[in-house]
Amino acid sequence: MKKIIIWGGLLLTAGISLFVATTLVLSGKNTNITNSKNWTFYQSEGDNDGFVKEGVITLNDIENKAILKKEEYDDFQFDLEVKVSKSEKQKENTNAEAGVLFRIQNLKDNGDGYGGYYFGIDVEKQQVVLGKSNTEEDSWIEIATKKMYFEYDNVYKLTIKVVGNHIQGFVNETENSYPQIDIINEDYVNGQIGVYNHFSQAIFDKMSIVSYQESEHEGAxxxxxxxxxxxxxxxxxxxxxxxxxxxxxxxxxxxxxxxxxxxxxxxxxxxxxxxxxxxxxxxxxxxxxxxxxxxxxxxxxxxxxxxxxxxxxxxxxxxxxxxxxxxxxxxxxxxxxxxxxxxxxxxxxxxxxxxxxxxxxxxxxxxxxxxxxxxxxxxxxxxxxxxxxxxxxxxxxxxxxxxxxxxxxxxxxxxxxxxxxxxxxxxxxxxxxxxxxxxxxxxxxxxxxxxxxxxxxxxxxxxxxxxxxxxxxxxxxxxxxxxxxxxxxxxxxxxxxxxxxxxxxxxxxxxxxVPSGAVDVDNFIGFASEDLVDKTVKKDQKSTEWSLPEEIGIITSKSVPEENVKVAVYWQLPEDVSSGKMVIKGEVSLPEGIENLGKLSLTPEMTITVE
Missing domain, CATH: 2.115.10.20 (Glycosyl hydrolase domain; family 43)
Known part of the structure; x- marks a missing residue:
């Protein structure tokens, strides 16, 4: 299959298909998976040693796939273990991959022809890959990759979770794992499930397919x-x-x-x-x-x-x-x-x-x-x-x-x-x-x-x-x-x-x-500085005659600049006034609906110069 990657406005071409040679052990929980009669093999020219023996499906060397007959899945979780080994036919710098095919349609008789998705590991390139293939256009599109350490002959657990257009792929998933791949794509909504290989030999074990529904997030x-x-x-x-x-x-x-x-x-x-x-x-x-x-x-x-x-x-x-x-x-x-x-x-x-x-x-x-x-x-x-x-x-x-x-x-x-x-x-x-x-x-x-x-x-x-x-x-x-x-x-x-x-x-x-501990509220930030301008007064003026602002603006996390909410302020005025500078303080209350998450002071201050 000609490989075409269309990405970021660029058109890149390469002559190497993405997939890997594979051995598949059928020991999962589902009887249709463990029954070797329910699998169909598609092999590349020159690969003639694909067979079923003692519950093991072997797909060797260049490009091969094994597809579960008749069964079609839309929303599901597919778990399996994979061990990738080197193939005798592997070429230098060739992708060495093993993985899962899902929502497969329009199958061709050769090893690589199909329409649908692939999720797997590339040991040679040290990455996880999610991509999709189109039989009619004879193309392969790489959707996303993620770098990881992989070694030949080690066992890795692959998990693919698919609900509607949401696809998540995991490697060695544990509680609270981040998915290696997490994307939205709706080109294929259902289809068959299988495995695929390209220039490697791999064993897939402990396969399980179950219906899957995403749990809704609690909160915002x-x-x-x-x-x-x-x-x-x-x-x-x-x-x-x-x-x-x-x-x-x-x-x-x-x-x-x-x-x-x-x-x-x-x-x-x-x-x-x-x-x-x-x-x-x-x-x-x-x-x-x-x-x-x-x-x-x-x-x-x-x-x-x-x-x-x-x-x-x-x-x-x-x-x-x-x-x-x-x-x-x-x-x-x-x-x-x-x-x-x-x-x-x-x-x-x-x-x-x-x-x-x-x-x-x-x-x-x-x-x-x-x-x-x-x-x-x-x-x-x-x-x-x-x-x-x-x-x-x-x-x-x-x-x-x-x-x-x-x-x-x-x-x-x-x-x-x-x-x-x-x-x-x-x-x-x-x-x-x-x-x-x-x-x-x-x-x-x-x-x-x-x-x-x-x-x-x-x-x-x-x-x-x-x-x-x-x-x-x-x-x-x-x-x-x-x-x-x-x-x-x-x-x-x-x-x-x-x-x-x-x-x-x-x-x-x-x-x-949303981030833990977060609340979407209107939070108090401070007082509008233009309402707290320092003031000069005459010594013979009573403090009650200083013409202090009766309202001041408050700045909040949701306030529009220069349209601050005004609140009443009650100034603590001195009884005795002498020449010089003094700082007076006021008291305000926040309007309903405005929070004070930072527990900031609600005491505005003004500097008064008495002449």
Whole structure:
């Protein structure tokens, strides 16, 4: 079969079919599976040793399939164990695969002809594969892959769960496992079940097919994508409110916007957090903001005119302004900054420079948080793995995590328009390296249904129990912009070798539970500063004659900028007034329907100068 992969607007061709030589042991629970008379064999030319013996179906060498007769399945769970061995006819660099065929239609007599889906493992390429074949068009489309460690002659449990158009594939599933593949496709709604082989020899055992229904998620769910015109996102969580800072993909808005939410799912546009003009350097290309807090100040690192800048504000909402109106380095093009605070209180900045591609650098931040210690400047990551080199040599979008003394520098690789674009990571015992890339990168990658998945940050659920990769994706395989905002769960776990690794459940296109501990509410953020302007009064005026505001605006996570809800304020006025400055305090009550998740003070203050 001619292999055709249509993905990300690209047409790729190859002459190698995806499937593997297989031996199948029929010892499952279902009598129709264990009865060898219920199977039909289809073999490639030259393969003449397919047979049934003592409950074992053998499909050797090049391309073969065995199909369960007559039975058709629509919604089901199919479990089996597989052991893949090398074939004598295996060629160098040839896929060595074994897997499951399902919803099979339009069978041909040869070994590879069918219409339907395949889910299996490729030991040679060290990946899980889900794809679909079309007999009439003589084509194969790779839907999604996932890197994993596999070894010849080891046993792996495969599980495929199919309900309607929802397909999930697992390898060695345990309780709370993430599916290796989780997609939506409705090209085939029912059909027969079987196994397939290509240049390998494998044994399938403990087969079981049962009817399957998905259990409904308890509580609220979300489905990606969550926002449009959002790329290169970063999130800050302060006092029960999430603040999202993105590149506004597809147009120049003259700075960096900010959105607010209490559940990471439902967002309110709060307008501009940083705007170009006399307070900030740059005229275009406002990209990839990154946020960090230090000593009550909020620092925004961002790109403008392909230079790194930093602005500061007293509030996550801004306005962010530069103390020195200039980029960090005036003579060097740099993008994609990320600030990281280590356990010892030291701060680091990671960013990208251009040298025959995009290369990640790092350095210590100086105490001013606006410059780096140039003596610590270190080249951190250079594009090297094959997936990072498609269409361009790119490592970018760094984001640092730390666990048990190990630094996990996550990043994006490959050109953002490439079907290989995704996220990987490297580890070190030092914040500036040297770093070693994870062999099974990428841990999240674009696929035929979610193109352009990359440039991420990391956020935790409100209760701190879950970790999320927040990232952008393309609107479609044909249009890069406007890019869209998505979130998916990620975690530290153990891989097949018992190593601590990062794992992502995504990119998803199916309903997912909202982050744990999250509630979609209107959360109190603070008082409108324009209503609390300092006031100068005459000494001979009574405090009751100061014309203080009777109402002040409150800013919430769902309030529209400049349309804040007004609440009554009752000022605690002094009885004796003397010259000089004094701070007076007021009392307010929040209206019904507005929460105070961060337990912030509800005591507004004003400075009064008495002359």
């Amino acid at each position: 769910t979300y489905t990606n994508a969550l926002l449009s015109e959002v790329a290169d996102p970063d999130i800050l969580f302060v006092d029960g409110t999430y603040y999202l800072y993105p590149t506004t993909a597809g147009r120049n808005v003259g700075g960096i916007k900010v959105f607010t939410s209490t559940d990471m799912v439902n967002w309110t546009d709060k307008g501009m957090a940083m705007s170009m003009g006399e307070d900030n350097w740059g005229t275009n290309g406002f990209w990839a903001p990154d946020m960090i807090e230090r000593d009550g100040k909020y620092y925004m690192y961002y790109t403008a005119n392909e230079h790194l800048c930093v602005a500061v504000a007293d509030s996550p909402l801004g306005p962010f302004k530069q103390i020195k109106i200039s980029p960090i380095h005036e003579d060097i093009n740099e993008i994609d900054a990320h600030a990281f605070k280590d356990d010892d209180g030291k701060y680091y900045l990671y960013f990208v420079r251009f040298n025959e591609g995009n290369v990640i650098w790092g350095a210590k931040l100086n105490d001013d948080m606006m410059s780096i210690n140039e003596s610590t400047l270190t080249e951190i990551l250079v594009p090297s793995q094959p997936w990072e080199l498609d269409m361009a040599s790119i490592n970018e979008g760094p984001y640092m995590l730390k666990k048990d003394g190990i630094y996990y520098l996550t990043y994006s690789g490959s050109h953002f328009e490439s079907p290989m674009y995704g996220a990987g990571y490297a580890t070190s015992t030092n914040p500036l390296g040297p770093f070693e890339k994870y062999e099974q990168n990428p841990i999240m990658q674009s696929n035929s249904f979610v193109p352009g998945a990359g440039h991420h940050a990391v956020a935790t659920s409100p209760d701190g129990e879950e970790m999320f990769m927040i990232y952008h994706r393309h609107e479609s395989i044909w249009n890069t912009d406007p890019r869209e905002f998505a979130i998916d769960r990620m975690r530290f776990t153990e891989n097949e070798r018992g190593e601590t690794v990062l794992e992502v459940h995504g990119p998803t296109v199916t309903p997912q539970p």
